[in-house]
Amino acid sequence: xxxxxxxxxxxxxxxxDAGPVVRPYAMTRGRTTSPxxxxxxxxxxxxxxxxxxxxxxxxxxxxxxxxxxxxxxDTPQSVAELAAELDLPIxxxxxxxxxxxxxxxxxxxxxxxxxxxxxxxxxRDVINGLRAL
Amino acid sequence: MIFKRSERGTAPVEPVTLKILVAGGFGVGKTTxxxxxxxxxxxxxxxxxxEAGRPVxxxxxxxxxxxxxxxxxxxxxxxxxxxxxxxxxxxxQDRFWFLWDELATGALGAVVLADTRRLEDCFAAVDxxxxxxxxxxxxxxxxxxxxxxxxDAVRHALDLDEKTPVVLCDAxxxxxxxxxxxxxxxxxxxxxxAAREPVAT
Numbered sequence: 001x002x003x004x005x006x007x008x009x010x011x012x013x014x015x016x017d018a019g020p021v022v023r024p025y026a027m028t029r030g031r032t033t034s035p036x037x038x039x040x041x042x043x044x045x046x047x048x049x050x051x052x053x054x055x056x057x058x059x060x061x062x063x064x065x066x067x068x069x070x071x072x073x074d075t076p077q078s079v080a081e082l083a084a085e086l087d088l089p090i091x092x093x094x095x096x097x098x099x100x101x102x103x104x105x106x107x108x109x110x111x112x113x114x115x116x117x118x119x120x121x122x123x124r125d126v127i128n129g130l131r132a133l
Numbered sequence: 134m135i136f137k138r139s140e141r142g143t144a145p146v147e148p149v150t151l152k153i154l155v156a157g158g159f160g161v162g163k164t165t166x167x168x169x170x171x172x173x174x175x176x177x178x179x180x181x182x183x184e185a186g187r188p189v190x191x192x193x194x195x196x197x198x199x200x201x202x203x204x205x206x207x208x209x210x211x212x213x214x215x216x217x218x219x220x221x222x223x224x225x226q227d228r229f230w231f232l233w234d235e236l237a238t239g240a241l242g243a244v245v246l247a248d249t250r251r252l253e254d255c256f257a258a259v260d261x262x263x264x265x266x267x268x269x270x271x272x273x274x275x276x277x278x279x280x281x282x283x284x285d286a287v288r289h290a291l292d293l294d295e296k297t298p299v300v301l302c303d304a305x306x307x308x309x310x311x312x313x314x315x316x317x318x319x320x321x322x323x324x325x326x327a328a329r330e331p332v333a334t
Contacts, residue, residue, distance in 0.1 A: 041239055042207075043150040043219050077148060078219065080207055084176035109147050119243065122216070123322045125239075126151065126193060129212025130315050131308070133170070 020070050024092045032091060033097020042080040042090065045109045046097055048072040055105060064088065064096055069105055076109075148211075152219040153317055154236055157246030158254025158263070162304035163222040164206045166246060167168025168325045169310045171220060187232045205236070218314075224259070233261060242317040243269040246304065250279050252290055259291055268321040272302045296323075 025032060048069050055061055055069045067086055071077050077085070083093040100106045151261035155163045159296075161319075167175045221236050243262050247255040255271070262269040273287055282290075284299040293299065297317050303309040 012309075042221070042236065043152050043239075045148060045150055047147060051292070076147060078209075078217075080205075080219065081176065081209070085208075106168075120322060122149060122323065123149075123241075123318050123325075125216055126212060126218060127318050128317050129216060129218075130210070130311050130318070133210070133311055 012056050023032070024089050027062060028092055028095040031095050034102075038067045040094045040097060041110075042107065043078045045076045045078055046072045046078040046082060046100075046106050047109065048106050049104060061103075062096075064092075065100060065105075068093070068100060070095055072106055127128070143204075145203050145213050148215045148217045150217050150219060151241045152221055152236075152239070153314060154223055154240050155241040155246065156219050156223045156233075156243055156255070156258035157190060157274075158248065158258075161246045161248045161254065162245055163272075166244070166272075166274075166304040167206055167208040167220045167222050167312075169305055169307050170210055170314065173182070173209050175206045175222070176206050176226065177204040182221075194278045205232070220314075230261075235277060237265060237267055240267060242321040244313055244317055245268055245269050245271045245275050247271055247283050247287065247291070248276060248279065249273060249287065250276070252287070256291070259293070267322075269297065269325045270313060270320055271297065271299045273299065274304045275301055291296050296320075304316075 046068070055066050058066075061069075066088065068082055071082060071085060079090065079093060079097065082097070083090045086093065088096075097106065097108065101108060143260055155166055157162075157163055164175055168312065182205065192287045194259070205224055208220045210218045220279070221240075223233055223236060242256075245255050245262065259269075259271070261267075271291065271293065273282075275281060281301070284301060288295075288299045298320055300313055300316055302313045
């Protein structure tokens, strides 16, 4: 499943199609779940904390951690967007976000709880918003 | 809705996020539908599978390939600065049901896209949403060259609940897709109101 316009632009890396060189869960040191945030919803929004400025200098963070904080700093991002942007599996991104929450570098907003419809006024706003598109 | 008070200074707005699923058989136009309204090019997230796909995915002749990738397409519509709607195209293959559960959790509702030439492809999706009481709308994607059927005929063929809306649409047209999404939200509202009523009286 390669990009349609992939032929136009030269691939960034030679043999990129063969897949990543590092196996995905190596980035999480083999962890597949994060104890604190084990079921992060795909549309949960990740927001960088104000103290997350000096992440680049933090030696305990992996480059992927730094990337996540960097992406969230300007605009809050959903878990799904982060995964797509970083080209990492959702499972890996979840673990990494869990680490960042533990370090209090980001916080996560809960989407509407499952089995519970959002407020009717929000639904009305959604309808109006869609109409106005 | 509970908003946490932002830490001092100008913290970015914390948006309310909602999601609508787009389901249906393989090649019925799910990605097209997402792309028609999304403000971003449909992104994909991937999940690596190793064991689950092994009996099914023939990886013979692909040395070194031990995993198969399942991709979910998704798009985003920012309705307001603080209100964002995400559309998730469900993976078409039946064997990725476990991912559906993940996607369906907390979903506002769903669109089941159907092609009248192979209606049976969407049976599984209809079953899934009916069983979990997730509000859904059947969108009949009107392909060129396919016979048009009245929505009642489709409803009957799918043995749908009378209240489940069936709409004809064109997954390529933004306006048409907008209408379908509005139908989903309205249907979800109607179901929500009906569910609340018995408790209130």
